Amino acid sequence: MRPATAWQAMAQRPAGFLTSSWPWRSLAYLAGGVIVGAIAVLVFTAGLATGIVLLVVLLGIAPLVGLVLGSTVVASVERRRLRLVDLDPVPDPHRTPEAPGFKAWVATRLKEQATWRELTFTLISAAALWWLDLLVLGFSFGVPAVTISSVDGDTWPWAVFGSVVLLASPYTLTSWAGARAAMARTFLAPRDQELGEELREVRATQSRLLDSFDAERIRIERDLHDGAQQRLVSLGMTLGMLRLDTPEDSPQSELLTQAETQLMTAQQELRALIRGLNPPVLADHGLVAAIEDYAGRFPIPVTVDLRLPRRLPRKIETTMYFLINEALTNIAKHSGAGTAAVHGRYHSDLLILDITDDGHGGVDTEAGSGVTGLADRVAALEGRMRVSSPAGGPTLLHVEVPCRFA
Template sequence: MRPTTAWQAMAQRPMSFLTSSWPWRSLAYLGSGVLFGAAAVVIFAVGLGAGVVLLVVLIGIAPLVGMVLASTVVAAVERGRLRLVDLDRLEDPHRRPDEKGVRAWVATRLREQVTWRELMFTLLSTAALWWLDLLVLGFSFGLPAAFLTSLDGSTWPWALFSGVVLLASPYTVTSWAGARAALARTFLAPRGRELGEELREVRASQGRLLDAFDAERVRIERDLHDGAQQRLVSLGMTLAMLRLDTPADSPQATLLSDAEAQLSAVHQELRALIRGLNPPVLADHGLVAAVEDYAARFPIPVTVDLRLPEGLPRKVETTVYYLISEAMTNIARHSGAGKAQVRGRYHSDLLILDITDDGHGGLDTGAGTGVTGLADRVGALDGRIRVSSPVGGPTLVHVEVPCRFA
């Protein structure tokens, strides 16, 4: 297995490690750490001195805040340098400000815990880590070089010592680089709470997208009902009036009959589309009645066994209804089933739903099937979905959705 960290590289066979790029990467990591650390010391010393002096006249807070914010830059550079000895990329744990502008950015950074961890790492780095980098490099290369350039006939033991130190330098440098990288990752990697906040933001975004989708669906249904459907009705009345002036045995009468038949078919398809976009029975009578109505119009027999309380949250009812209809559409299109069942229960603030069919099974959830859409709907409600579909069937879609009454 290809190593991804300096320490993993050291665990390889000696020749594999010594002929790899890892010793050189570790040397570059420590060397750049010395240069960057020395520059950071100068900058922070000037900032701290200016802050202390100006604090007397009550404007020193600005340089001090600047030092705190500068630590985020130091941390960003360190995350980039870590790629030399740790191939697992560290994501930026900072969140985007809710508003635009420098003031919002500064306020957001000062409220984040990661900013203060980065400040602690910066202080540790400027106070000790770069000195240790310099010490390791000096011991591995500077000390042997000094001994070898000042040798005489009586100091051959020091020559032997210098040779041993130089031969061991790839391991010395790499081991300290690995330890330093592990310490940096401890400070700079996102913590569970920060990841949890990110996850909550993603889920909130999913919920907003779902709400926007539902609102857009209602708007489309209203536009179709008030626009296209009314125009079709008007067209039907025009054809009926035209028929009054057309002889029954004329060719135009036959064409009118065909046009009326096609218009009737289009009207029925449009009504079915409107009913599917925003079924009135769902708004008027609730989830159970809407699912039963949908099952009654389904091309294969469907057994509906839903024992759910009345007054479920509107968002849950709408999402679960479209989840069921989408799952049933997948059954009709792909399963080859002869019958299906929808079963639902509500227990301990949890809505549990099972959708089964007796089709041929073998559903591959990772092949871009409709299960992905179902999972997205369930995920927007913080629920979970499991699919069992052995070859030969049956297929079971099990859904659990948290649902609490206000």
């Protein structure tokens, strides 16, 4: 699957990034930002000046309200522009007015929190963002143009510097475009309270199911530990007592040996099952230690690079453990990989995981594969998951989950 954002494009396709469309999309996004920002500055300056002047005679409220409502237009344009560097569409957070007519529309918009967030974004865009867009474009292309065109015998180091800046410009543009798009999504995406009642109920149901599965998993683990495992221990003691009364060279002794071997195998399998249902290392030491422990027992080498500021909330920690567990199991079963890696960071209230392997790739996310179950786990936490798996490999599973510490 193709990358969903500009940042993912740089991370997932380091070899083919320069020949992809992402640098050009980033260039178009930033150039458009300069144009939209400059127009917004002119319109808002004129509207604000007119409103202040007319406010003296109590007629300025209309231009000022117009500026607030105009921000919704800027936000609408920005949502469309975001598709250049973020393929996931940003839903419109505004609700339909309860009554027809312009007056009802204005009243509805002025009462919505989304409108005031859009006004904030528009002011930030007009005051700073488009200037930063222009600065990045100027640095990426203006500096090389000046230094290279003015080269002579004494200034050739500047020409070298300009050439380096020009060669790095695809990464410079895409990095800033990705950061700008992430900030814009923060302001322009709908909040939970602005989502429809039906969608909120779906998310609440997903959360309840996740809690229910977690509680059921713990119950099963406890029942197996206190029930089946104890019975197997008791059976082992009975076989041991029977061994004392059985001659070593009798046929019964050989049958007892077979029974003890099968009992030992059953106990090992049951312990592995219990440990998989509720790993003690996860409960006692957290996600990082649990994944390192699991990777140490994995049939292929797994590099673990998880750096978290503290233990995650229980629901996220448990879900991420079983997600990584299932993803690695899929790698061992289906990818033909020789190595795998788990990379994780926490940044700005977001847990970001990358699970990679050097297998043959070709994962079809639409064919109902094991990836579907992973996506369901992520969706239950209101996160996003993307898969890059070209034929011939490598495969990258990218997960982003909102995570806030209490």
